[in-house]
Amino acid sequence: MTLPIPPFEYLERYRNEGTRTYSSHAAYTEAESAYRPDSPRERFELPLFEFPRDQMLVYTANPPAELAGRYLADNKVMFAIHPQVLKSCQQDGYVQRTLELSKRCKTMSVAPSSSTRTLYALEQPPLHAVKVHFPFKISRYGRRMRHEVLEQAINVSRELEAGIGLLDEHFAFLREVIAVCHPDLDPGSPRGEHWGYLVRDMQPFPIGEANARLIPGFALYGRDFFDSGIPLLLHDLIGRADPLTFVLDNIMLPIVRHWVACFRHFGYLMEPHGQNVIFEVDPAGKFSRIIHRDLSVGIDVRRRRDIGLSNRRLNRYNLMDQDRFHSIVYDRFMGGHFFDRLVQACLENHDGLSREDFTGPCREEFARAFPEHREYFPRTVWYFSEERDEFNKPLYQDTGAAPEWRP
Numbered sequence: 537m538t539l540p541i542p543p544f545e546y547l548e549r550y551r552n553e554g555t556r557t558y559s560s561h562a563a564y565t566e567a568e569s570a571y572r573p574d575s576p577r578e579r580f581e582l583p584l585f586e587f588p589r590d591q592m593l594v595y596t597a598n599p600p601a602e603l604a605g606r607y608l609a610d611n612k613v614m615f616a617i618h619p620q621v622l623k624s625c626q627q628d629g630y631v632q633r634t635l636e637l638s639k640r641c642k643t644m645s646v647a648p649s650s651s652t653r654t655l656y657a658l659e660q661p662p663l664h665a666v667k668v669h670f671p672f673k674i675s676r677y678g679r680r681m682r683h684e685v686l687e688q689a690i691n692v693s694r695e696l697e698a699g700i701g702l703l704d705e706h707f708a709f710l711r712e713v714i715a716v717c718h719p720d721l722d723p724g725s726p727r728g729e730h731w732g733y734l735v736r737d738m739q740p741f742p743i744g745e746a747n748a749r750l751i752p753g754f755a756l757y758g759r760d761f762f763d764s765g766i767p768l769l770l771h772d773l774i775g776r777a778d779p780l781t782f783v784l785d786n787i788m789l790p791i792v793r794h795w796v797a798c799f800r801h802f803g804y805l806m807e808p809h810g811q812n813v814i815f816e817v818d819p820a821g822k823f824s825r826i827i828h829r830d831l832s833v834g835i836d837v838r839r840r841r842d843i844g845l846s847n848r849r850l851n852r853y854n855l856m857d858q859d860r861f862h863s864i865v866y867d868r869f870m871g872g873h874f875f876d877r878l879v880q881a882c883l884e885n886h887d888g889l890s891r892e893d894f895t896g897p898c899r900e901e902f903a904r905a906f907p908e909h910r911e912y913f914p915r916t917v918w919y920f921s922e923e924r925d926e927f928n929k930p931l932y933q934d935t936g937a938a939p940e941w942r943p
Contacts, residue, residue: 539772539821544750544814548650549573551755553764555810558873559675559920565652566672568620573648574761579658582646582666583622585615585638592716593732595687597694599713602662603735613716616644616733618653618668625671630718630731650752650811651830653679654736663738669731676920676930683728684853685832686715690734691850692831695802697741702801707794708740708816710829727927740816740827748824749817753874754810756787757881770881773821779886780893783878786823787815788894789901792941794826795866796905799912803845805834805862809869810877834861839912860932863918863939871941895940902942909942 542551552573556563570577589611596604607614615634625631646655646666653670657663669681693712700707717732756770774782791808798804806812806828814827834854840847847855879894902909914934921933 539819541749541751541769541817541821544752545647545656547750547755547769548752549648550761551752551758551769552650553759553761555754555758555877556675558868561676563675565674567652567670567674571618571620571648571652573650573652575648579645579647580619581643582655582668583617583619584642584644585617585634586640586642587613587615587638589613591637591719593683593687593719594717595690595715597690597711597713598697599735600662600737600739603664603713603737606660607714607716607735615716616666616668618655618670620672621669629721633718633721650754651679653681656738665736665738667734667736669733677928680729681717681731681733683717683720683730683732684851686717686732686734687851688853689831690715692804692833692835695849696798696804696831699801700742703797704793706790706825707797708742708744708825708827709831710814710827711737711741712831713737736829740814740825744816744825745818747819749819750827751815751817752811753808753813753815756815757810757877768881768885770878771885773817775821779882780889783882784894784897787826787878788875788898790826791870792898792901793905794828795870796902799836799839800906801843803836803839803843805836805856805865807833807865807869809873813874834865836862836912859912859914860918860934862912863914863916864920864932866913867917867939867941868919871939875941891940898941899943913942 565572569575570580592613594608594613617634622631644660645658647658648655649665652674654665654667656665667681671678671680689712696709697711712734714735715732718730720728720730757768760766791813795806795808798806808828812828812830814829815823816825816827817823834856835850837847837855837857879891883889917935917937917939918932919935920930923931925931
């Protein structure tokens, strides 16, 4: 039987209602209505400015030839700027530099993703997205695409692609293949604030089945923007199956294993919340793989040192030698922001289940796959505080709570 699963593009934009409840900041956005993912506007035009390649910083990680030809052809680079940035940030030095030095501008039709600043290229094969600088607040902070962030995403993508054989056959990811950035106009600043954009290959790696359907994690429990009465997609997928077995075997336990494997083999702190995981299913709704996206991850230098992995090709961005952020991404991003919502959806629709039915097996799987976890994790749960650092990023605080999704 074929399940009526809406297209990925629709799920990405319009099955996200009621999902941004994990903090008091989660639903906040400074994006103009025309550029929001839930806008009824199908597309908008993204300006692309042409530069000589030697005027910009360029990083690549095995881009498909078609994408390299489109963005980096003939010793030139294309530079993307979100139209809200062009309109509202005219005094920004890098906007001014773009307008002064670029000799040619064209546009590309794009549609916003659930993250707002990641934009899907329309009518521009192969399937890809551009993740652009967007210094306006979404949730807690502005979404800047600074140089070190761009370079590190390319570094991680290249390393993960080369080491894909260390991960199981149910793991896939979206590669970050091109980054283009302005050179720094203020080298004396505390951190580089020069910015650019990233090109993401939307073909999951390794390549999967051609007829697979893709489902963003949040779309499993998100309500439809146009019709809130439509049943949750998670309930449709479970059907007559045992809900506990279905959710544990298809979603939770594989994600726990993927998180542990990425940490143990690379020192990566993946962030598998509802926006960063995509489920690959066949037309009948059978789960085959989990696709991970957004490679701006924390990196534990202690773990990399312990396994003899070099940091030579990494920059300083998100390198960590403490354990607090580990709890934030695992206990809160994955456990609190994602797994809790799946549990809630199951408890509301199926009698006889308890929260412990889900947390217990996940704790056991974590301990089995990661016996040395106490060397790297704090004893309690950490999360963001309301205090900010000099760059307006939230500081961390110990909640004092015992973890539920790990021992």
